Amino acid sequence: MTVSVEGPDSQATIPGGTRIDVLDDEFNDSPIEQVRLTVPITDDPSVPALTFRTWVLGLLSCCTLAFLNQFFGYRQNQLYISSVSAQILVLPLGKLMAKTLPTKQFRVMGRTFSFNPGPFNLKEHVLITIFANSGSNSVYAVNIITIVKAFYRRSMHPMAAFLLAQSTQLLGYGWAGLFRKYLVDSPYMWWPDNLVQVSLFRALHEWEMRPKGGRTRLQYFSLVFVCSFAYYIIPSFFFPSIGALSFVCWIWKDSVTAQQIGSGLNGLGIGSFGLDWSTVASFLKSPLATPGFVFMNMLAGFVFIFYILTPIFYWSNVKDAKKFPFFSSSTFDSTGKRYNVSRVLDQKTFDINLKEYNSYSKLHLSMYFASTYGWSFAGLTATISHVALFHGKDIWDMWKKTSTAAKDQLGDIHTRLMKKNYEAVPQWWFHIMLALMVGLSIWVCEGFGKQLQLPWWGVLLACAIALTFTLPIGIIQATTNMQPGLNVITELVIGYLYPGKPLANVTFKTYGYISMSQALMFLGDFKLGHYMKIPPKSMFIAQLAGTLVASSTFFSTSWWLLNTVENICDPSKLPEGSPWTCPSDEVFYNASIIWGVIGPLRMFTKHGNYPEMNWFFLLGLLAPIPVWLLSRKFPKLEWIKLINMPIIIGTTAVMPPAKAVHYLMWFTVGIFFSFYVYRQHRAWWARHNYILSAALDAGVAFTAVLVYFTLQSNGINGPKWWGQDSTDHCPLAKCPTAPGVVVKGCPVF
Structure with missing residues (x-):
């Protein structure tokens, strides 16, 4: 048309x-008001985008963030460094390159090329951030590699590991290409999160004069970066205990109950706090970039789940809770000892030995860890119910308009400018990528001695699940900024169909869940490029190159650390003060036991210990209904609409590996900046808030890397003293309190 x-x-x-x-x-x-207020409707197609500066700074950002995020991924405090840090830092670097690189032009393959085509521009900056975004998003398959080598203590073919990382990340391109017309070209799929990026790009590229008596954004970033860099030497080398200070444990040194209440790492964390930015931002990401209403919802969920329900369940001895630690992600047998997985797992076939399992014990979890699976069930159905009730009509109306617009090829001004000024990415590029990645995925699973256990039909079933859910979940995310996860669904499906095989379970989950998640990330980035008027082919090339480089860097970093850090992921054998405790990988490993080795049939039905957890599916489905009814009855009370049951129910989704002290510090810092600073010093907040977050992250990251390469890699782990212990000095918090349970280092009741 x-x-x-x-x-x-x-x-x-x-x-x-x-x-x-x-x-x-x-x-x-x-047609979307928020887009009209944020995104400019002008474009200059003559501005270069995929330049030499873009490649240099983009690949540098991608590699740096991928290395740092994987480096921190194995540490006790897993600092996540977002692409915002690179987005801010590359701006002065780009301008410096524009001033210093030669401007001479060359003829290459019939085209004009220059190392310096002019002033550093917004389109280059956007593409560099796309590169950086690839490096900031973790490679989920690395968790599989880690549990095989560090937890199951088995060898893995390096090529199989490398191709697993690549194929799981690239498979999403196929789904992205199939639904690009609906989720990118449609003006009604507006991807709210991208508007924050658009605003930040415009703010960074607006001409800025140094305020009288103040500093420019770059000067402020540099000052905070230096302070953060200098300070982090204390918690990273001299005084690791400063990351979690639990005074209650110091006062009542011989009381198990007091330490369960006071421990910030293994208990309720009452009175616990940390003086380390990585404690604040490690698992929940930076609190400075989170809206205020999210804090209120999460605080309500945290208090209800962790401070009300968990103590009631534990001290009421629900499911023999007192036989096990108050807070733990480990697995246990019926006597309260660690579950001997090697006893029920045939080491030759790497499959469950049912005879040994039946003669040993059912699998037990700490009451809190068991309940986290229930809350994850509830979170999935609550998201579906919440979106249907609060956004269902809007989504349906937008989808009808999207279908009509796609059929008639009628878009908004942004779509028309893109089609007029730039050549679209041919659909066959995506089709070839999809065919290659499906074939590669099957070869990786069937080849290399079938190390990953997943048969070819499992790969195809995982692809079918991802294909089925990409469009509906994409519509939800593109209109509400919420993405329901498929991890629970994929674990359940393969757990019932192919039980007893831990690696098959986690591989299926990765192909089914992460390929969809990657597809939505690609589509979100495409929409950002759509708003910023980036040539689509340049976007595709940047995304593809960034994904390849990021996957390779994540894999290389993990493989290097797994083979060079002695006893990595084993706190009982690590030297005092060592940060390489792998908390997230331990949770992933235990999930492979729960869903893979034992399986949902022997865990969450009458054959297991936790069939009641299935009621959480219904609980989550019903939870948003009272809020929706109240919002309909009292439409003028806007605060009711801010009550978000999926957020409340999903508050503790990353706990474990996150601990009480991480949540408490995250709430403290986030509420202070989101309410007090935002309301009382709004001009300062608008100018410096995100820059402060990026500078704190960057300072911690560079200090940690420097300390590791110069000291810790040479066996120098800091002075030997009380503060060198990376725990919070609450050893009794891990002890069971049921009579007769014998655990080393704990009193017997």
Whole structure:
């Protein structure tokens, strides 16, 4: 369909003779008000995008973030460094390159090329951030490699590991290409999260004069970076205990109950706090980038789940809770001892030995860890219910408009500018990528001695699940900014179909869940490029190159650490003060036992210990209904609509590996900045908040790497003293309190 405009301010004609006033917002701009207020409707197609500067700074950002995030992924405090850090830091570097690189032009393959095509521009900056975004998003398959080598203590073919990392990340391109027309080109799929990025890009590229008596954004970033860099030497080398200070344990040194209440790492964390930025931002990401209403929802969920329900369940001895630690992600047998997985797992076939399992014990979990699976069940159904009730009509209306717009090829001003000024990515590029990655995935699983255990039909079933859910979940994310996870569904499906095989379970989950998640990340980035008027082919090349480089860097970093850090992921054998405790990988490993070795049939039905957890599916489905009814009855009370049951229910989703002290410090810092600073010093907040977050992250990251390469890799782990212990000095918090349970280092009741 073509749109013909009779004059600059007159009317447009669409098929059927309908005439539209060009001044109408929904035709001449965007039908979404938030987009109209944020995204400019101008474009200069002559501005270069995929330049030499883009490649250099993009690949540098991608490699740096991938290395740092994987490096921190194995540490006790897993600092996540987002692409915002690179987004801020590359701006002065790009301008420096524009001033210093030669401007001479060359002829290469019939095209003009220059190392310095002019001033550093916004489109280059966006593409560099796309590269950086690839490096900031973790490679989920690395968890599989880690548990095989560090927890199951088995060898793994390096090529199989490398191709697993690549194929799981690249498979999502296929789904992205299939649904690009609906989720990117449609003006009604507006991806709210991208508007924050657009605002930040515009703020960074607006001309800035140093305020009188103040500092520019870059000067402020540099000052905070230096302070963060200098301070982190204390918690990373001299005084690791400063990351979690639990005073209650120091006062009542011989009381198990007091330490369960006071421990920030293994208990309720009452009175516990940390003086380390990585404690604040490690698992929940930076609190400075989180909206205020999210804190209120999460605080309510945290208090209800962790401070009310968990103590009631534990001290009421629900499911023999007192036989096990108050807070632990480990697995246990019926006597309260660690579950001997090697006893029920045939080491030759790496499959469950049912005879040994039946003669040994059912699998037991700490009451809190068992309940986290129930809350994850509830979170999935609550998200579906919440979206259907609060956004269902809007999503359906937008989807009808999207279908009509796609059929008639009618888009908003952004879509028309993109189609007019740039050549689209051919659909066959995505089709070839999809066919190659499906074939590669099957070969990786069936080849290399079938180390990953997943048969070819399992790969195809995982692909079918990802294909089925990408569009509906993409619509939800593109309109509400919420993404329901498929990890529970994929674990359940393969756990019932192919029980007893731990690696098959986690591999299926990775191909089924992560390929969909990657597809939505690609589509979100494509929409950002759509708003910023980046040539689609340049976007595709940057995303593909960034994914390949990031996957390779994540894999290389993990393989290097797994083979060079002695006893990595084994706290009982690590030297005092060592940070290489792998808390997230331990949770992933235990999940492979629960869902893979034992399986949902022997865990969450009458054959296991936790069949009641299935009621959480219904609980989550019903939870948003009272809030929705109240919002309908009292439509003028806007605060009711801010009550988000999926957020409340999912508050403790990363706990473990996150601990009480991480949540408490995250709430403290986040609420202070989101409410007090935002309300009382809004101008300062608007100018410095995100820059402060990026600088703190960057300072911690570079200090940790420097300390590791110069000291810790040479066996120098800091002075031997009380503060060198990376725990919170609450050893009794891990002890059971049931009578007769014998655990080393614990009193027997």
